[in-house]
Amino acid sequence: MKMYLISDNVDTKTGMRLAGVEGVVVHEMEEIRNALDEALKDRDIGIILITEKLGKLIADKIKDIKLNYHTPLIVEIPDRHGTGRTPDSITKYVREAIGLKI
Known part of the structure; x- marks a missing residue:
């Protein structure tokens, strides 16, 4: 199984390429959907990294793929500008998922 990157940033693609991960840089909505559809067709791809x-x-x-496909695993990664998540995003996710405040 291999990983594949869908990025909006050339620097992210370059860094992942140095780690041996192939990928594509896209910007428009249609390009993003096409890149994801092409990655889903490749049975060798086990993990799709997307910014x-x-x-x-x-x-x-992405939600549809996570709910209806066994593979690939889709992982959202921050790009070189950092993460767009709030500092308590993991705590909020757990609270929403299981209803416990931690």
Whole structure:
């Protein structure tokens, strides 16, 4: 199994390429959806890395894949500008998922 990157940033793609991860840089909504569809067709891809910015743009598609596909695993990663998440995002996620305040 291999990883594949869908990024909106050349620097992120370059860094991942140095780690042996192939990928594509996209900006438009249609390009993002096409890149994701092409990655889903490749049965050798086990993990799709997508930058958080792009993940937000196609959140509905990512949610559908996570719910209906066994593979690949989709992981949203921060780009070189950092994460768009709030400091308590993991705590909030746990609270929403299981109803416990930690």
